[in-house]
Every structure is written in structure tokens, then in C-alpha cells.
Amino acid sequence: MTSSEQAELIVFIILAPLAVVTALGMVLTRNAVYSALLLVVNFFCLAGFYVLLEAQFVAAVQVIVYAGAIMVLFLFVLMLLGIGNEVVVKEQMRGQRPAAVLLALGLLVAIVGALAAGVFDAEPASLAAANEGGNVEAIGRILFTRYTFAFETAGILLVVAAVGALVLGKRQP
Amino acid sequence: MTGTVWDIFILLVKVVGVFAALMVTVLLTIWLERRIVAFMQTRVGPNRVGPFGVLQTLADGIKLFFKEDVRPSNADKLLYGVAPVIMMIPAFLAFSVIPFGFAFGSERAQLADLNVGLLFVLAMGSLQVYGIVLAGWASGSNYPLLGAVRSSAQMISYEIAQGLSLVGVFMTAGTLSAAGIVAAQQGDPLLGFIPRWYVIFQFPLFLVFLLSGIAETNRAPFDLPEAESELVGGYHTEYSGVKFALFFLAEYLNIVTVSAVATTAFLGGPDGPAPDFLPWLWPILWFAAKVFFFIFIFIWLRATLPRLRFDRLMDFGWKVLIPVALAWVAVTAVVLVVDVNLPRPVLLGAIGVLLALLLLSFLLPSSDKEKADRTAPGGSTP
């Protein structure tokens, strides 16, 4: 193990539990603002993982877009509506919560099992080949060659999102 | 192994050096601001502590550190304490990708040359808003909350313009790395005297960046989050002592960082004529001079312009800065791809001046008709 691999491992060991704890905290805490903040910390952990995977561009975008813009808007709405305090969600159907927990655990076991089975046998793809000429350059290249069509259709998606926000937000007469 | 230890040592020296330089710059900036504003208002300004009052800020800082730390009973204990720190950290981190000189021997004068470069600065900038928002919310009081709500809307809006204004720079430089952008701006001067800085080729974006940078740092005339005539002190109304000092420090750190980014992206960074005598020193001096030039602009604007109304602020960001930046990015793309007989820099420069004039025309006082529209009942958004 080279020293850089060691460093990567150390960073991962710090980030991974933090990511899990913040994700759990985000779901379990009753305070909406704390919940949002824990999600922000979780996004940072994700950005850290991206850096470990040598996807610096995605990491930067993760921080700029998710942590920097989307979550700020969340907080904006929370503050505007004044939902800072405890939010208690009442159970509508009896037994809904245990059932949900059970199903979620089942899904978790299934996915983790499949991942564990699949990941350890798999031949890891080469990062060096994927990042040829630099991470930013590689992403740019693939966006404008192989995934041009998906990239352009994403533009339409954004138009629809903007129009939708406009229609819903427009003050009704 | 010795290599690694040496590397770490060098890195530590650089980190401490940059940190110290930033702190000193902030002290100087605050002092400069007070002196310059005083001069513009035909006052004297601080002149007692140290020569010309230079040490006044230090004295103020020491005073703040010994003040009682008051926390409102309504405040959220954890976040109230964390907010100033969250405000500080990104401001320092953002500076780490800025090249402040060319080289000391084999070492580059830059903490880290990330390949995402200036995107990192944008990422850090986008985190700053958390400091303000949390400070406002955690204070548990109305004026700070209003300041926080305002600032989150303002900063997100201007972040877009700021990001777009760097896109044109990335496109012409062909890289996101700060060192790469500086390198792309070097070369023989045009016509023998015009440097190849992006302030010339990307003039509209330079203006957009500067304006959105002022808004991002919450400086006058965009200082609505802390508008003292409306919100007492805005998001930091409830803060005092050390925590207030941290906010104060962060605000000026941000000014320095934005100035440094503007220098890197548009003024060629440490580029400038360097005599053979002490070749490592001149770039640093050039860099410092350019940064202080921008700092002066910040101070000048603050002393000159009144605060904007909030709806006009949002209008300006969304309806002027963002479209101009987008249009210019499109123009840059066309110029970069299309084959023309004119040299590309000249073309970009010419179109840029035209667009810049257009942009500036928005700053002129609006006509009577528009004024009537704005004040008409129901005609404007409060």
C-alpha cells in the first residue's frame, strides 16, 4: 500500500461513518433546520468520496449546487415559513411505522447483499483511463461526444422545471 | 521519507505564511477603509494608534476579544456558536488555490493547484451563505432572521452571475486551474503595450464578476443583509465580542479573496514587468498591488453609493447581470469556434466594449416613466 493509498484509506475511514451518521441523523432529528444541516454535512462527505475517487469536478459541483444552492433554498423556505421547531408527524395508519422500518431494512439488506456480492468479484475499471487528460477535460469530452443527446435533453428538462416553478408560483388572480 | 517530511514542512510554512499575510491584509484593509472613507467625507479617521493609526484595527480586535460574550436566551446554543466559524473557514480556504506569485526556486507560490481551480473558490463562496443564514436563524430574533432570509436570496442569485462570469474565462483559458488561467494570460503584449489580460478580452464578464463579487461579500451598495437603517445590524445584530469579531474578519477576508480572484482571472495574477533583481519578489508585489487596487474599488464604492432597494437588487441580478453574462458566454463561444480574419482578442475586445456600454446604461438613473411604473400601486414587488 503506497502512502497515498494509506491517506485515502484514512480519509475514507473518517468520512464513511460520518456520512452514515449524518444521514441517519437527518432522518431521525425532529428539528427541520438541523435535519437540513445534517444533510449538508452528508453532501460534504459525498463530495469527499468523489475526491477520493478522483472526480474532483463532480465534488466541486456537488458542493456548489447541492450544498451551496439547493440546501440554502431549503433553509430559506424553512425560515420563511418559520418551521424551526419540532415537527411531529402523526401516524395515520396503525402499524405503518414498524412496517416501513421493516421494509426499509429488507431493502437495505437486499441492496447491500447484492452490492457485496457484485463488488468484490468485479474487476475495477481504470481511473487513469477514465480521467485521461484531466478529470474536467474527461467529463467535458464525454458530455459532448457519447452523451450529447442526454445532455441536450437535460436542457429541456430544465426548461420544463423553470416553467413549472413559474406556473405554480405565479400569484393567482 | 525525508522528501515527504520536507514537503510537509514547506507546505506548513506556506500555509502559515498565507494565513499571516491574509490577517495582515485584513488589518490593513480595515484601516484603509476607515482612512479613505474619512478622507472622502473630509474627516480625519483613526490616527492615534501607531503611525497614521495603522494599529487601530489591532487595538479594536483586542478590545473585542476581551468583551463579554452575550448570547440571547432564545438562541440555538450550538448553531449560534458555530455560525461565525462557518463564515470564517471558507473565506480562508478559498485563498488556497490562488497563485500569489510565480515561484520561489522550485516551489510554486500557491498552496494547491487543483484541477478544478476556481470552481473551488465558487464552492467556498457558496458555503459562506450558511454562516449568515445560521447566524440569523440561530439568534432567535427577528431582525437577524430577516437579514438571513434576504441574504440567502441575494447570495444565491448573485452566485449564478458570478459563476457564469468565470465561464468565459474558463473557455478562453481552456482550463479551470488558477495557475493555468494565469499562464494563459501571459505573452507578448498586443500592439506592444496592451497586456493579454482577460480584463480586456472578457470585459463584460469582468464587470459582471466585480458587481456580483460585491454582492456576494455583502458590501455596499448590496449590503442588505446587514442594512443598519432597517435591520439594526442584520444577521449579526445579536452577536458581540469574539463572535462578532469573527464575522467582521470574515467580511474583510471575503473582500480580499474576491479581489484576489478578480486579479487572477482578469488581471493576469502576478503577471507584470519584473526586473532581474530579486525575480521572485516582483510578481508578489504585482499581485499585492492589483489586490489592493480592487480593495480600493470596494472602499470607494462603499463611500459613494447608497444602498439598493431589495426588489431592484434582485432585478439587477436576474434581469441584467445573468443575461449579460449568458450572452457574453455565447459570444465567446462563437468567437472561439468561428474562423475570422480579425485576431480573436481584438474581436472579443471590441464586442466587449459595446456590451459593456450596454450594461452600464442600466446603471443610469431610470427614466420618469419607469419610476412611475415602479411606484404605481401593485406595480412592484415589495
Place this chain on the structure above:
Amino acid sequence: MHPLAQATTQPLPLPEVDWRAIAPELALAVAGVVLLLVVAFWPRAGRGVLAGLTLAGLAAAAALTVWNWDLERVAFEGAVSLDGITRYARAVLLAVGALATLMVAQGDSREGEPDDSPPEVFPLLLFALLGMVLLAAASDLLVVFIALEILSLSLYVMAGETRRLAAQEAAMKYFLLGAFSSAFLLYGIALCYGATGSTNLLEIADATGDPTADGTLLLAGVGLLAVGFLFKVSAVPFHMWTPDVYQGTPTPVAAFMAAATKVAGFAVFLRVFAGALGGLVVSWRPVIAGAAVLTMLVGAALAVVQTDLKRMLAYSSISHAGYLLVGVAAAATVPAGVSASMFYLLTYAFMVMGAFMVVQYVSRLGPPDDDAIGERSSLEDYRGLARRHPWAAGLLAVFMLALTGIPPLSGFWAKYYVFLAGIEAGLTWLVVVAVISSVISAFFYLRVLVVAYLQEPVGDPGAETAPGRTPALGVALGLAGLLTVAIGLAPEALIAAARSAERILG
């Protein structure tokens, strides 16, 4: 080197842009943008003008679809494939879009009242259609996801476009559950990518054909993909959102959702499962078949107890999704399953839209309804409809009988071909369940007719208001009725067209 020349030194090998392959989609996109501009800069444009422009856009897209009819190729490096499914789905979707435009143009305003839905609904309708057409043509899981989001986002907004509380609630539920299911789909796409190293359906098909590959990861991905798609086509156990959403949304939008999302959803379902994942049919067929059984029976059983026609149509659409799943389950091994499903989608789209049109017509008869509840679509409102509005009642009878599957209407042939394909694929037990479900469903479809024809109207007939002039709705009703009858009388031509759709290009 010239600093500004750097960017152009290494030109990218840009992909060839196959404009012709996506010409109908481009037409829809252009029409959508034009309508947006019209709405923005001409706020007083009447609904007639907007509807006319929308129809013009649809006509252009339809003309281009016809122009492209014989095109069979994969374009944009495998992002889009033009094959039978694509062209058949395009044709059906554009027709559904035209009918929906007429319904939306009619709106729910009476004479002299301002219309409730904003004019932006027309561009949104076009964008939703664009997403659906793209979804049917997508040959790359990334494009599948983006197209799905385009159509979903448009529909969320269209569902909540009016101020009615019920519509807002419907939009909220649709949005939350839709986003939830998108997450499953995305996770499935990620796992499939992890397992096969590609998001392209052709390459995934190659990878799944390799028997030596370890399939655990892929199977997990396929499972999550199935959950995502089953959510979108509202199959049991992921159907919870459907009744509330169909009942709450404005009727034209509900009709559009019921018909068009089914078409697009099943088109992509067929392409991904029967096409790309055909090699794994042994693994997924039990899941799809199980979902089909549950969907048919639960949908039919719950439809029996509904007293609201829109809600009943929602449950009926669930049970129809079940019959379609029989087609999907069969399609991997029997090519006729593909054509039968596509034909089913064609007939179902017109039947269900017709039924919703009658609902829209009837809801205009009573006194203006309470904003909080929604439109008048209770079974009570249909008592004695035959006596008051014989034409509407007659058309209602046609659509209900077609939905039941009574020969010689189109619904019968749809079920017939799907069941035939099921039997051919060896899924006889599944077909038996489907027939049982059809019998159950006959009960609630025919009950509507009993209410409309045999019961006396309640209350004072004089209190009833005139429906006002309904030219657009009238044309739409006529077309839907005509198609339902005509397809039933001569299904051969259309089933032959569907047969040519059997070859799936990845």
C-alpha cells in the same frame, strides 16, 4: 501559442447529429417553446389560439413521424433507437395529445366565467408529450431517466395547475411518490451500469447475454428498475397514488395521464425488459407475472366499491395495467406479446380518454362545485343521464362496453390479442386470472350504464344548468367514439401495423 487559440487546438470528434431521426421530437420541442413565447408575450391570446397552435405543432410532429415511418436505425451513439415501438408509440401519443389538447381547450369554465387553468398548460402538454415520445424512443437508460423526468415534471405541474384544493393535493401526492419512484429507477440504473459497464440498452443486452457474468448486481438493478417502472404504470403494489391523483386533477389532465403515461411507460417497459433484459427473462418473468396478477385483481376488486366515476376509472386503469403486464411478461419470448401490448395501448388510450371526456361533459351539468372537493363526478350525477343527454349517455355506453371488452368494440380485440400472446408464451394461468378479472370488471362498468339508463334523475331537473357550448369537447368525444368503434370493427390493419413493431432495437 496564441492564448485564445488553445481552446480550438484539439477539436473533439463530435458525434454526427442525426436530425431526421429525432425530427418529431424536435417539432414538439419547437412548438413548446413557441407556445411559451406566445403565452409570455401575448398574455391575452385566447385558448382557441393556443389550442390551435398546439394542434399545429402536433400535426407537424405527426407529419414528420409519417416521413420517418420506414426509418429503422439507432441514432446518437445509441441514445435513441427508431424501431416499431418508437413509431407506433409516436403515432398513438400524438393522437392522444391532440385529443387532450381539445379537452384542455374546453377547460371547465362555463360561459362567462374565467378559466381556472393557466395558459401555460398548453406548452406543458407539449413538453409532457415530448418526454413521452422520447421515453418510447430512448435506447439509453440515461435518456430514459431524463425523458421520464421531463414528462413527470410537466404532469406534476399540470395536475396542480388549478386552485382547487383537491388538485393541489393530487399534485403533491403525485410529486412525492413520483420522486420516490424516480429514486428507485435511478438506483436501478446505477446498479445496471455497475454490473454491465454501460447505460446503453444494446450493450446491456450484450452483457446480459453472457452466461459467465455474475448476475447478482445486475439482478438487484433489474429489480429496482422494475419497481421504478411499475410505479410509473401504477401497478400493484405501487398503485397507491393513482386513485387520489386521478380524482383530484382536472379531468383533461387526468385523461391525458391515464392514456399517455401508460403508452409511454409500457413502451419503455417493453423495450427495457423484453428487449435489453430479454436474456434474463427467467429471472424477471415471475416478478412481472406476480405483479400482473395482483394488479388485475386488486384494481378490479377495488373499482367495484367506488362511487366516484373518476376514482373508478383510476382503479380500472390499474387493472388494465395488469392486462398490459401480461403482454410484457409474454413479450420476452413471444414477439406477438410486443405487438399485442402496443395494440392494447392504442385501443386503451382512446377508450379511457373517451370515458374521461364524458366525465368532463357531465361535470359541467350540475351547479358549480365546491372548490375543496373537486369536480362533479359522483355516480349520483349520472342518474338518468340517458334521458337528459342521450348522446353523452350513448358514448358513455360505448366506452364502458369497450373497457369491459365486449365484442365487437376495440377493447375486446385488445384483450384477445394480449391473452393469445400470453397463452403462446405458456402463461395460461395468468390469462385465466386475467379473464376472471375481466368478469369482475364487467360489474362496475355495467353498473355505470345501469345508473345512466335505468335510474331516475335525482332532484329537480330544472336546477340543472346547460353545459354551454362545447365544440372542442364535442369533436374530441366524436373522434374517440369513432375510433373505439372503428378499431373494433376492423382491427386487422392496426394489428398488422403493430406486428411490424415487434422487432426491438435494444
